[in-house]
Amino acid sequence: MAAGASRRIAALGECMVELVDQGDGSMRRGFGGDTLNTSVYLSRLGVPVDYVTALGDDPYSEEMLASWRAEGVGTGHVARVPGALPGLYAIRTYADGERSFAYWRWSAPVRTMIRDGHLDAFARRLADFGGLYLSGITLSLFDDAQRDRLFELAQEARRAGLTVAFDTNHRPRCWESLEAARAAYDRMAGIADTVLPSLDDCRAVYADADARAAAERFAGLGAATVIVKCGAEGAGVWSDGTWRTLAPERAVRTVDTTAAGDSFNAGFLAARLQGADAFAAAAAGNRVAGRVVGHPGAIVPKPAFDDLTLLDPEPSGGGKA
Numbered sequence: 347m348a349a350g351a352s353r354r355i356a357a358l359g360e361c362m363v364e365l366v367d368q369g370d371g372s373m374r375r376g377f378g379g380d381t382l383n384t385s386v387y388l389s390r391l392g393v394p395v396d397y398v399t400a401l402g403d404d405p406y407s408e409e410m411l412a413s414w415r416a417e418g419v420g421t422g423h424v425a426r427v428p429g430a431l432p433g434l435y436a437i438r439t440y441a442d443g444e445r446s447f448a449y450w451r452w453s454a455p456v457r458t459m460i461r462d463g464h465l466d467a468f469a470r471r472l473a474d475f476g477g478l479y480l481s482g483i484t485l486s487l488f489d490d491a492q493r494d495r496l497f498e499l500a501q502e503a504r505r506a507g508l509t510v511a512f513d514t515n516h517r518p519r520c521w522e523s524l525e526a527a528r529a530a531y532d533r534m535a536g537i538a539d540t541v542l543p544s545l546d547d548c549r550a551v552y553a554d555a556d557a558r559a560a561a562e563r564f565a566g567l568g569a570a571t572v573i574v575k576c577g578a579e580g581a582g583v584w585s586d587g588t589w590r591t592l593a594p595e596r597a598v599r600t601v602d603t604t605a606a607g608d609s610f611n612a613g614f615l616a617a618r619l620q621g622a623d624a625f626a627a628a629a630a631g632n633r634v635a636g637r638v639v640g641h642p643g644a645i646v647p648k649p650a651f652d653d654l655t656l657l658d659p660e661p662s663g664g665g666k667a
Contacts, residue, residue, distance in 0.1 A: 387612030557582035595636030
């Protein structure tokens, strides 16, 4: 990000009502969504962030807004649609910390927010921001015409000097075909300067052999920085032609992997805004994700971050080329 640029990040996507299966027939209700999770963690790490989405005028939408404001997330670019309801999803978590999802989201107001003109006011305020963050789930929300406008917005953001960061975060059920998802990810990767996929996504969508192959392919589309998240194996970092692997946080006990990637992205982006290089920022992402997977749920209690040091005071040369 250029010196003197705004540090404020705009995250674009969907937050839904979250039902967490407790395993005894009961459900715990909360709110969640990949880009919203990243927004909350960015705010906790001291980064000013606005969430860009559309909600209804129902009590659940009101509670969402109140919870975001309590976390310091800006809501000035949240459209409100009378009579609409937000989407809903359920999570089932297994003994190894992995999870599965079920969705009820197809009539949520966010799915027509671009066609309804709700993105226009935000587009006119791009100069207020230093970065735009979105995901493959964000892209999956929209039909082709709306998605084209979103690509145009991302290009406008790059021309205006914003960092554009993109996480593939592939959810097969959200796409009509693998080919459609791949085409959308490729197009956004050709616009973004920073791409943050998981190795699982790269294998599922592209059949990449390993993290380095995935990084080189995204770099070939135009991204200057590619961070391939490898779960318990850490991460691989491609930055301006240099490749390095980073080990995960030591002695991490995995309770729940929900929001592991989302929180990694927040740690990475926050560190970059503090001037860290891509390798030190990826280590910061590992550090944040290591805290999050040690607790149940997407948004962990605030005290979990009380003693977190984002950037290692030592140089970041500990990875392997």
